[in-house]
Amino acid sequence: MALDSNATKPHDRLAQALADEMAAVNALIRDRMASEHAPRIPEVTAHLVEAGGKRLRPMLTLAAARLLGGAGDRAVKLAATVEFIHTATLLHDDVVDESTRRRGRPTANLLWDNKSSVLVGDYLFARSFQLMTECNSLAVMAVLANASAVIAEGEVLQLTAAQNLGTTEAVYLQVIRGKTAALFAAACEVGAMVAGGSAAQVAAMRAYGDALGIAFQMADDLLDYGGTSAIGKNIGDDFRERKLTLPVIRAVAAADATERAFWERVIEKGDQREGDLDEALRLMRRHGTLEATRAEANAWAETARAALAEMPKHPVQAMLADLAAYVVARLT
Template sequence: MSLDGKATKPHERLAQALSDDMAAVNALIRERMSSEHAPRIPEVTAHLIEAGGKRLRPMLTLAAARVLGYEGPYHVHLAATVEFIHTATLLHDDVVDESGQRRGRPTANLLWDNKSSVLVGDYLFARSFQLMTETNNMRVMDILANASAVIAEGEVLQLTAAQNLATTEDVYLRVIRGKTAALFSAATEVGGVIAGGTDAQIKALYDYGDALGIAFQMVDDLLDYGGTAAETGKNVGDDFRERKLTMPVIKAVTQSDAEERAFWKRVIEKGEQHEGDLEHALDLMAKYGTLEATRRDAIGWTDTARAALAKLPGHPLRDMLDDLADFVVERVR
């Protein structure tokens, strides 16, 4: 591990400290995303994997294992597994959402087609299961298989909940636990398991990943209404245009009067959106302070994440994970 250099952001410092491990992960990813008979697979996969993402989830696996003193090779397999699962879900999500942009670049479904995105996503899921079996650890296979099921369940739940004004904050949390936090918590948990951590240490790592993932998604939802395309890698207001009920909107709907509720019903449930509707939605969220309330919720989850970390042994990487929790909400403080 290298702790020197000029990296300033927590995820950059984490990447620097884990540079040797990440090099091994990237080499394994390139090896396993190849296909002798279907060249479109590496083409589509490389477009997304090499698009400049932070590789946050595999770094969480590596860091969790290293914090508990792991020296073996299988944290690399698990980190690659986590990245393949993540990439597969992104390919499928962009088809479901009919997205045209991801990380500031055209999506794979736009450059190729929906069929290619779905099938390559399926291939990456299959590759992820091949990788995890190579660890010969039934517990990590159970965790990652369960996370994959929870992710799919969360996406299906979002289909019905996202455009239903009856959706509550509890349902929203169930959705984002599925679509985002499940893979964060699995990433940290399997790192602890492969390192042979105690049940308490593994639980602490799970709790950290779960809370970090929830905060991460809440911030992403916030930035959709208050960020920039450069920050989010997508167009500001995309969630509104896609009629997604995220936390800021749910809080506004809960407090709305009859006229305001009729507005939300028209733009979210019926999808009848006109010029100026986004601005009116922002006015309503400002009226009830829902962006600020969601920001406070996100900060509360990062506090939960940091409290879980405090139960782990002292380690430079643990400190970086602590800083990472703060960084997740830094853009909305």
């Protein structure tokens, strides 16, 4: 199909290039999220699935397959599998984080209850495994099963590291590699696998997804201290939830005794007062941790772009390279 020249964002151009496959993915998602016996399941799922998300992860699966000649129905099923895994983790995350907003709308746990969110998330995980078996590839199943385990591990690690000022940059990287990058990497990897990519090409797409996911999450963590409500959450949500993201970890590491006492009060003890978010921002700016995190995100974006050198020259390859740059450029 002809691309709209007015589409300036890389993910919009990618969505246009993959429009037919994405339509098939969306139709499959609607079909498989149905339940004959439990109407609560499609109610909860539809609230999140149809909330206008970018469908970035399934697009990565389709894009990787397209780069290597496409994989038809198998790629579509795997893209839907990836989206089901992602949606299941969002339902669980909102319960764990006691969130009230997701993609600019009230969360499912707020509209229904925690039990519904957890159980429907479990249902979507089960659906994802049903779908992946239909591709008849144990290697593909292993990649997605491993990713699911790593995602859960990352979430548990984040839970145990929360409010702990001893959390290091290495632990933070392990957390975001689990909770975000693992599914980006797997989405890219299985797309390349079902399209018959070489071992080097499959590894390159996995490396691209891993680095893209890390850059994406670092940028998201920065947006919490300088974005807008349009991103679907309020400014300072991570601060109020006492999450140790990279800008805070670096500010704590550079803190003097007075500053450390501040971080202990607001993060470890949860004693947050009027003006504390502004003070946290002042300290992060003082030590340059926001700009340092931006530079780190840019470096990971460049790592993602470099991984694409293994892939065939193709319009989709250029879109993926632009996407890596955009996930950080959206900060400006």
